[in-house]
């Protein structure tokens with residue numbers, strides 16, 4: 017069999033990405049090596065995934081230990097890494113509960129579903145739209161793509177899901193004008209990443225928070241790119257003096273997505289625990305029914321590795 021990995025890949029791997037002609041085989045910290053042994057400085061970090069670099073000993077140790085213990089179980093069981101990771105995230109953030117998924121896109125899907133469900137149960141039907149920003153990026157699954165405010169990502173996949181409106185980032189007037197009786201939530205990256213590293217004005221996010229409170233909308237911050245220490249603070253919203261209702265994270269936790277959500281939305285849903293439906297968790301929270309659905313319920317390896325990542329990044 018040929019050692020020309022690129023030629024072999026071109027025959028069998030779908031060409032959905034414009035890949036660099038590099039076959040990477042090894043990494044250590046911020047350095048990676050190709051299949052010819054050439055060393056590179058890795059400024060990409062898996063597109064903001066490897067917060068602690070490659071082959072971090074604590075992550076490797078935790079993952080190896082988990083592999084010798086338990087590999088995968090269903091969401092219908094509790095596991096210890098699930099609890100440990102959720103406790104760590106809750107301790108380090110504003111939130112009091114965590115929803116685990118497989119990726120950032122799925123974390124955003126979960127957040128959108130949470131907002132719709134919360135709004136429906138609290139205010140009744142017809143209030144399902146989410147306002148997000150032009151130039152935003154929220155992921156490539158159909159729902160997250162529909163929330164993404166960049167046409168280039170939509171092309172060829174239409175029709176997208178109904179229920180999203182877009183306004184310019186950093187424009188409170190445009191956001192206020194877009195709010196009507198059909199809207200349940202605002203979804204923003206605190207600092208736009210994919211859209212070109214666009215910072216908000218100093219008071220923008222605080223003003224958005226105020227508007228959401230006035231209009232009884234949930235504020236979701238997508239911190240998949242900015243969270244877990246990437247901007248210097250653990251979460252970018254800490255710079256701007258506000259707390260969202262829901263925050264989505266991924267990447268830095270070895271690519272398994274988490275939606276963090278606080279009491280307000282959850283308690284309402286939890287209060288309806290007696291009305292458990294198919295696909296709904298025991299406590300009435302949004303739990304999608306998937307055999308290999310993400311998170312430490314099943315992705316024990318991810319979870320085991322993610323606890324040391326969160327602790328190291330936060331310093332406690």
Ligand SMILES: Cc1ncc(COP(=O)(O)O)c(C=O)c1O
Nearest residue numbers: 119120121153154155240241266
């Ligand atoms: C802000 C933001 N949200 C969501 C995503 C999607 O995350 P994932 O690739 O883990 O699905 C990304 C990925 O780049 C992102 O930057």
